[in-house]
Amino acid sequence: MFDPIKAIIDFTAHASVSADPEAKPGIEGAVKFVGNLLEKELGCTVEVAPTAGHPVVIAKREGRPEWPHVVIYGHYDVQPADPLEEWHTPPFEGVVKDGELFGRGTADDKGPVMVHIAAMARLLERRPDLPLRVTFLIEGEEEIGSVNLASVMEARKAELSGEFLLMSDTTGIGRDDESITTGLRGISALEVRLRGPRQDLHSGFHGGPVMNPVRALAKLCASLHDEDGRVNIPGFYDEVVPPQDWEREEMARLDRDPEDYRKLLGVPELCPPPDFGVFESRCFGPTLEFNGIGGGYQGSGSKTIIPARAFAKISCRLVPNQDSARILDLVEQTLRERCPKGVTMEVERHHGGDPYVVLPPHLSGEPADTAKGRAFRAADLAIREQFGSAPHYLREGGSVPILSDIKRILGMDALMLSVALQDCNMHSPNEKLDLTVFERCSRVSEKILEAVADGA
Numbered sequence: 001m002f003d004p005i006k007a008i009i010d011f012t013a014h015a016s017v018s019a020d021p022e023a024k025p026g027i028e029g030a031v032k033f034v035g036n037l038l039e040k041e042l043g044c045t046v047e048v049a050p051t052a053g054h055p056v057v058i059a060k061r062e063g064r065p066e067w068p069h070v071v072i073y074g075h076y077d078v079q080p081a082d083p084l085e086e087w088h089t090p091p092f093e094g095v096v097k098d099g100e101l102f103g104r105g106t107a108d109d110k111g112p113v114m115v116h117i118a119a120m121a122r123l124l125e126r127r128p129d130l131p132l133r134v135t136f137l138i139e140g141e142e143e144i145g146s147v148n149l150a151s152v153m154e155a156r157k158a159e160l161s162g163e164f165l166l167m168s169d170t171t172g173i174g175r176d177d178e179s180i181t182t183g184l185r186g187i188s189a190l191e192v193r194l195r196g197p198r199q200d201l202h203s204g205f206h207g208g209p210v211m212n213p214v215r216a217l218a219k220l221c222a223s224l225h226d227e228d229g230r231v232n233i234p235g236f237y238d239e240v241v242p243p244q245d246w247e248r249e250e251m252a253r254l255d256r257d258p259e260d261y262r263k264l265l266g267v268p269e270l271c272p273p274p275d276f277g278v279f280e281s282r283c284f285g286p287t288l289e290f291n292g293i294g295g296g297y298q299g300s301g302s303k304t305i306i307p308a309r310a311f312a313k314i315s316c317r318l319v320p321n322q323d324s325a326r327i328l329d330l331v332e333q334t335l336r337e338r339c340p341k342g343v344t345m346e347v348e349r350h351h352g353g354d355p356y357v358v359l360p361p362h363l364s365g366e367p368a369d370t371a372k373g374r375a376f377r378a379a380d381l382a383i384r385e386q387f388g389s390a391p392h393y394l395r396e397g398g399s400v401p402i403l404s405d406i407k408r409i410l411g412m413d414a415l416m417l418s419v420a421l422q423d424c425n426m427h428s429p430n431e432k433l434d435l436t437v438f439e440r441c442s443r444v445s446e447k448i449l450e451a452v453a454d455g456a
């Protein structure tokens with residue numbers, strides 16, 4: 001009998017950290033593990049498609065050409081586990097405690113992938129002849145920007161195109177409040193490096209005539225927001241489309257207390273930008289954040305130098321209809337224009353991805369008698385059954401850049417069923433998966449797949 005929780009634990013044991021060049025065994029282990037699982041439990045034909053980076057696992061349950069075809073997306077790669085000392089249990093040894101499964105990848109995205117594998121397994125056990133074609137598309141580079149998946153999709157457009165994409169890689173609100181994600185922010189990331197003197201200098205001998213790169217960087221970074229917290233880059237907001245009324249209403253329906261949220265985060269005060277409430281600003285507004293900053297002496301005590309260099313890592317979260325490449329241009333151009341004298345600048349562009357929105361047919365007025373329409377309807381009903389209340393249709397603040405590529409290349413919209421919860425510590429120490437939500441979501445996924453198969 002297939003035990004999905006044990007399968008997640010075994011999957012988690014492979015430290016498939018895509019950003020770490022040393023993690024090759026973990027990547028290979030995770031690829032092998034999930035491929036074998038899909039073959040053994042679902043009878044899929046499994047192929048490991050190589051890319052210039054980490055491979056993509058493509059597993060197919062084939063069938064008659066007239067059967068509907070659903071593509072299920074997920075990723076087997078995970079974020080680094082650091083800082084290790086903050087984990088209460090070893091990150092790559094899944095541990096169940098009080099209805100939660102702890103471990104790196106349990107919430108992002110190995111557990112959520114397993115929701116759909118478990119759903120398929122149960123469905124096929126009940127109905128071995130289910131008239132449904134399914135392709136699992138499980139990549140290994142989501143955490144580093146899905147750099148090579150688009151080329152795989154371009155090369156294999158026909159076989160990877162289905163009625164819609166089913167996936168779980170977004171976060172829900174709480175155990176009893178299931179949500180369907182209707183949009184994600186885009187992203188543009190870059191790194192700026194300033195160089196001053198050839199090497200660190202004695203701040204007494206040379207302090208005065210020399211521009212300090214840390215001072216220059218601080219000035220530059222501080223110029224990127226105005227007093228109210230708006231991004232201070234000309235043209236940054238030009239393409240921004242405000243949210244629709246129903247989206248704001250859905251958000252208000254949650255009736256969350258900003259004070260609880262403040263406590264959860266442990267910040268002294270919340271500072272949303274103008275025009276948006278605390279929760280609205282997490283998904284409807286664009287941002288520019290400093291992800292890391294450095295330069296000069298970092299050891300204990302003091303060291304009186306003028307550092308030779310300084311750097312900052314910057315990323316923007318984008319909303320419709322901002323274009324990630326254009327935003328990178330604007331940020332880079334602004335940095336160059338504002339670069340203080342006395343230092344030289346180097347800008348390295350990192351990954352990007354456009355924002356993405358999918359409207360559920362019953363809210364958008366799209367025809368509902370399509371596979372996508374049936375899937376959304378089945379999801380709505382099954383969520384009411386499993387969670388005891390109607391789903392929330394919400395955009396969220398994170399980014400899954402590949403979604404806009406999937407829409408562009410394969411022409412599919414995504415049904416995003418949230419599995420991980422907001423307090424799941426995604427990308428942080430003590431990542432965890434709520435097993436009640438896991439079980440409920442796998443029942444929902446089962447209903448979605450069955451409804452699409454039956455055309456009902």
Ligand SMILES: [Zn+2]
Binds near residue numbers: 075108142
């Ligand atoms: Zn993820």
